[in-house]
Structure formats: C-alpha cells, structure tokens
Amino acid sequence: MLKKEADFIIVGAGSAGCVLADRLSADGKHQVILLEAGPSDNRFWIRTPIGYGITYTDPKVNWCYSAEPDPAIANRQLFWPRGKVLGGSSSINAMVYHRGQAEDYEDWERAGNPGWGYSDVAQVYESFEEFSAKSGASRTTNSHPRWGNRLTIHDASADYHSLKHEFADAFLQAGLTSPDDLCLEGEGVGPYLITTRAGKRCSSATAFLHPVTHRSNLDILTSATVTRIDIKGRAAIGVTGQLGNQFIEIRARKEVLLCAGAVNSPQLLQLSGIGPGGLLQAHGVPSVLEHPHVGRHLQDHLGISYFYRANRPTLNHTLRTWPGRIGAGIQYLLRQSGPLSLSVNQIGGLARSRPGLETSDTQLYCNPVSYQPAEGETRKLTLPDPYPGFILGFNPCRPASEGSIEIYSSDPHAPPRITTNYLTTQQDLDGVVSMARLVGRIQDTKAIRAVLAAPPDLDLTTMAEEDILSDFRQRSTTVYHPCGTCRMGANIQNAVVDSDLRVFGIQSLRVVDASIFPNITSANTNAPTIMVAHEAARRILKHPDA
Numbered sequence: 427m428l429k430k431e432a433d434f435i436i437v438g439a440g441s442a443g444c445v446l447a448d449r450l451s452a453d454g455k456h457q458v459i460l461l462e463a464g465p466s467d468n469r470f471w472i473r474t475p476i477g478y479g480i481t482y483t484d485p486k487v488n489w490c491y492s493a494e495p496d497p498a499i500a501n502r503q504l505f506w507p508r509g510k511v512l513g514g515s516s517s518i519n520a521m522v523y524h525r526g527q528a529e530d531y532e533d534w535e536r537a538g539n540p541g542w543g544y545s546d547v548a549q550v551y552e553s554f555e556e557f558s559a560k561s562g563a564s565r566t567t568n569s570h571p572r573w574g575n576r577l578t579i580h581d582a583s584a585d586y587h588s589l590k591h592e593f594a595d596a597f598l599q600a601g602l603t604s605p606d607d608l609c610l611e612g613e614g615v616g617p618y619l620i621t622t623r624a625g626k627r628c629s630s631a632t633a634f635l636h637p638v639t640h641r642s643n644l645d646i647l648t649s650a651t652v653t654r655i656d657i658k659g660r661a662a663i664g665v666t667g668q669l670g671n672q673f674i675e676i677r678a679r680k681e682v683l684l685c686a687g688a689v690n691s692p693q694l695l696q697l698s699g700i701g702p703g704g705l706l707q708a709h710g711v712p713s714v715l716e717h718p719h720v721g722r723h724l725q726d727h728l729g730i731s732y733f734y735r736a737n738r739p740t741l742n743h744t745l746r747t748w749p750g751r752i753g754a755g756i757q758y759l760l761r762q763s764g765p766l767s768l769s770v771n772q773i774g775g776l777a778r779s780r781p782g783l784e785t786s787d788t789q790l791y792c793n794p795v796s797y798q799p800a801e802g803e804t805r806k807l808t809l810p811d812p813y814p815g816f817i818l819g820f821n822p823c824r825p826a827s828e829g830s831i832e833i834y835s836s837d838p839h840a841p842p843r844i845t846t847n848y849l850t851t852q853q854d855l856d857g858v859v860s861m862a863r864l865v866g867r868i869q870d871t872k873a874i875r876a877v878l879a880a881p882p883d884l885d886l887t888t889m890a891e892e893d894i895l896s897d898f899r900q901r902s903t904t905v906y907h908p909c910g911t912c913r914m915g916a917n918i919q920n921a922v923v924d925s926d927l928r929v930f931g932i933q934s935l936r937v938v939d940a941s942i943f944p945n946i947t948s949a950n951t952n953a954p955t956i957m958v959a960h961e962a963a964r965r966i967l968k969h970p971d972a
C-alpha cells in the first residue's frame with residue numbers, strides 16, 4: 427500500500443482537473459496531488475488534431491462507455507466516448523471552442539448561484555483565453571493582464587475547405603445571422619474556432635498542465651484510479667484507489683476536489699456513500715449522507731447529420747484516398763496546416779430555428795466531409811464515403827430532457843448505468859421538427875443547390891412531422907456533452923453542490939467539472955468546463971476548507 431498526503435487532492439486530470447492542478451500549485455504554498463486513471467497524453471494521435479477519429483474508439487485513452495437502450499431513439503444504445511488520459515475528454519474531443527450564450531449563465535445564476543451570471547463568467551473566460559495571432563482574427567488580445575497559462579483558441583477559417591463560401595452564402599440566403607466578430611459566444615453561424623496551437627491540439631493538459639509539471643509541490647500520478655472518497659464523520663479526509671496494481675491511500679490536509687467528469691464524478695460520490703438512499707441500499711453501499719440529486723439531471727446534446735453528394739471534391743477524397751492522405755500528411759509535416767491540423771467540424775454556430783424565439787435554440791454543423799455509419803456501427807471518421815459528400819446537421823442546443831448516472835454495483839471498476847432519457851419533453855420533440863425545417867431551408871438555398879451532385883435524400887421542407895421525428899429517433903447520436911449530474915444550486919433539496927462547488931453536507935469536498943452545470947450550455951462544453959475550473963480555483967484559494 428502506497429500512502430501519501432497533500433493539501434489538495436484532485437481526482438481526474440481532464441478539462442477541469444488540469445486547470446485546478448495549475449492554479450492551486452501556482453503560488454508554491456500548497457502541496458497538490460493530481461490523480462488520473464488514464465495514461466500520459468504523449469501520443470501522436472492526441473497531438474494531431476485529425477487523430478480524434480482514432481482516439482474516438484481507443485480504449486487505451488477512452489472509457490468507451492455505452493448508454494442504456496433508450497426507447498426515445500428506437501432503443502438504440504449510444505456509444506459514449508470519454509477521455510481517460512491526461513487532458514481527459516479535451517485530449518480526444520473535436521476541439522470546437524464556443525462559450526455558449528449569455529442566457530445559459532443567466533439561468534445558472536437564477537438557479538441560486540450568485541456570481542455565475544454572464545457578466546461575471548465573461549471575465550473569467552477572458553482571463554485564460556488567448557486568440558492565436560496566426561489566425562488573422564480581429565480579437566488577438568484581450569483586456570486581461572498577461573499572467574498565468576492560457577488556452578490557445580485558433581481561428582482556422584483561412585484553412586477551411588472552400589465549401590465554407592457556399593455555406594456562408596446559404597446562411598445568408600436562409601436569413602441566419604453571422605457573428606459580429608468570431609464565432610465565440612451567442613447567436614451567429616460562421617467558421618468554428620478550435621483549440622489548436624501551431625497545428626497541434628491544445629488540450630487542457632497542453633495549456634495548463636504541461637507548463638507546470640516541474641513544480642515540486644505538484645505530484646501527477648497517471649494510471650491512478652480512485653475507487654472511493656474517504657469520509658470521516660461528515661468530512662472528506664482523502665481518497666483510496668489503485669496505482670497500477672498497487673493500492674494507494676492519500677490523505678488531504680485541506681480538500682478533495684472531484685474532477686472525474688459528468689459520468690465518473692457522480693459514480694464516485696455514490697460509491698462513497700453520498701447519493702440517493704434507495705440506490706445505495708440496493709447495491710449495499712453504506713450511506714454517509716442521503717443526497718437525492720447525485721447522478722440526476724443528466725443533460726446532453728443529441729444531434730443528427732443529413733448527408734449530401736457534392737459535385738466537387740470534399741475532404742472525403744483527402745481523408746479516404748492514399749494520394750489525398752499523403753498530400754495532407756506532407757502539408758501537415760511541412761507547415762502544420764491543412765486538413766490534418768483541423769477539426770472536421772468547420773462551419774456552424776447558434777441560430778434560431780424560427781422567428782419569435784427569445785434566444786437561439788439550435789446548434790448547426792456544416793462539415794465538408796461525409797461518413798454514413800453502417801447499421802450498428804459507430805461512425806468511422808477515418809473512412810469517409812467513397813464519393814464527394816458533405817454534412818448539414820443540428821442539435822437542439824437547450825434541451826430540457828434529463829437522464830441519470832447510477833452505479834450498477836458497488837464494484838468501483840464496473841461502468842455506471844447511463845440512462846439518457848432523450849426527447850422526454852414536448853419542447854424537445856417540437857424543437858427537432860422546427861430545426862429540421864431550418865436545415866430544409868438551408869439545403870433549399872441557391873448556394874447549396876449549386877454544389878449538389880444529386881437532390882437531397884430527404885425533402886426536409888415538406889417531409890411530414892412524424893417522418894422527421896421518426897428519422898431523428900432512428901439516427902440521432904450524442905454530441906458528447908454530458909453534464910449536470912452533480913449540479914450546482916441553492917440547497918440539497920435541488921442540487922449537489924453550492925455556488926462555491928462544495929458538496930452540501932460534506933466538509934472539504936468539492937466537485938469541479940462539467941457535472942456541476944445547473945443547465946447545459948448552448949454550445950460545446952469544453953470551454954465552459956475550463957471556465958468553471960478557473961472560477962473554482964479562485965473561490966478555493968479565497969476560502970479553502972479546513
């Protein structure tokens with residue numbers, strides 16, 4: 427048994443955990459231990475942006491979860507990748523960077539969380555965002571003084587496939603708004619920003635952890651799986667786990683900070699006796715504190731892609747054929763640019779599916795590549811269709827349906843049960859229809875018609891509502907944004923943590939990751955998770971427990 431002690435124990439080196447490791451060890455006053463179940467991120471396919479087509483199903487760096495069959499989506503069991511490596515899901519994600527919209531955070535504050543409204547969190551964002559100067563973007567600096575490590579956000583629009591021009595024209599013709607500046611926040615469709623630096627993935631580990639690994643007060647343990655949070659009375663005193671084949675016991679002089687993500691953070695709380703009473707009893711876990719909301723309120727984005735045949739080469743040619751791959755490989759090696767340095771999600775953003783809505787309800791994706799999954803398969807990003815193709819897709823960006831994460835057994839190595847409960851509200855069902863109609867308007871524009879080699883498979887303008895829904899139920903997939911399972915709120919009757927991210931009723935224990943979102947943000951969830959961790963660090967350092 428290996429025994430250690432530190433001021434702060436951070437469980438999980440993902441988007442959030444890497445930020446905490448950096449911020450809490452910065453002044454040298456605190457001893458910090460960071461525990462990550464997965465390995466080092468020093469891997470070619472993690473550094474290379476297009477590599478996420480490979481890490482997507484690689485169990486060496488990915489938990490590769492499966493959700494329960496969901497009746498709302500034809501009883502399909504969706505594949506749920508989650509990062510299991512330094513950098514967590516930010517090491518295997520599609521790198522799109524978007525804050526969401528102000529209304530998301532106004533909702534957070536209204537849910538009983540002072541200091542989390544948009545005017546507050548916008549400043550937190552500014553404190554760590556660094557816009558790549560190479561991009562030619564207008565926003566190359568921001569008002570915050572230059573200190574601390576920063577996340578590089580790259581405007582790669584110059585490198586995007588030439589279909590970007592037709593997509594932009596189509597948006598205009600369909601009456602959509604383009605962003606004033608960058609596609610960073612709020613309504614607007616245009617080129618997506620991505621988290622890359624000099625052509626390589628800029629994960630949370632790249633940005634915040636690698637620059638500080640030399641600190642003598644920061645101990646980083648990989649292949650270290652925490653199996654339980656140790657509680658004495660009503661206070662967290664440390665964690666127990668496994669480091670490879672060795673048992674470890676680590677004591678916290680100040681706090682345990684749970685950053686294991688929206689699937690594993692609630693799982694660990696439940697395994698440690700903090701969760702819904704009935705669930706703990708059913709699996710023989712001694713209860714420390716009945717906590718009814720741990721694992722509830724799971725939210726996610728559920729999206730669909732529509733496939734089109736193009737009358738000119740798209741990325742299908744580049745990524746599928748050997749001449750295309752070799753050309754792209756040479757361009758990447760020589761100039762760190764081209765398709766291998768990019769996400770396939772190139773164009774999109776937030777939009778209103780119909781007039782009269784108070785806020786954007788839709789996230790759009792227009793990708794210059796197509797990969798129709800064969801039945802029963804996960805998509806194969808590495809093998810696009812053998813003809814020129816592209817995708818228009820959407821997901822409802824403020825869904826109301828909620829699922830749950832629950833332990834299946836008291837075995838900490840057994841995956842938890844992921845119940846998605848997609849499309850369980852009328853609002854979500856209505857949204858699908860009006861968003862498909864929006865894509866119909868886009869596919870009917872002159873700009874899109876001009877690049878089609880064949881008429882669209884589906885006429886989304888005239889298609890019956892039941893058929894739109896039935897198609898969505900058959901084909902929609904997760905957009906990999908689970909959150910909300912340890913949500914922040916006013917009290918234990920409706921939430922898991924308070925606005926300082928302290929677990930209600932348990933001293934010296936906080937949750938800091940995407941699970942604390944009171945409601946899902948409208949766009950991609952990496953940016954808000956990194957923001958949450960920065961704000962958490964500020965609050966922890968102001969008032970550390972113990």
Ligand SMILES: Cc1cc2nc3c(=O)[nH]c(=O)nc-3n(C[C@H](O)[C@H](O)[C@H](O)COP(=O)(O)OP(=O)(O)OC[C@H]3O[C@@H](n4cnc5c(N)ncnc54)[C@H](O)[C@@H]3O)c2cc1C
Nearest residue numbers: 438440441442463514515519520521522652687940950952
């Ligand atoms: C395939 C994919 C594509 C995505 N695309 C985008 C995108 O383009 N843009 C975007 O903004 N977001 C995207 N996301 C979502 C985004 O990456 C996540 O929302 C974000 O990374 C969540 O951060 P987190 O800190 O909550 O969890 P994670 O980053 O998942 O970190 C949790 C960490 O905890 C570790 N851990 C878990 N349990 C234990 C344990 N018991 N002991 C020790 N360590 C443990 C995990 O291994 C992991 O490293 C994508 C996600 C995926 C999976």
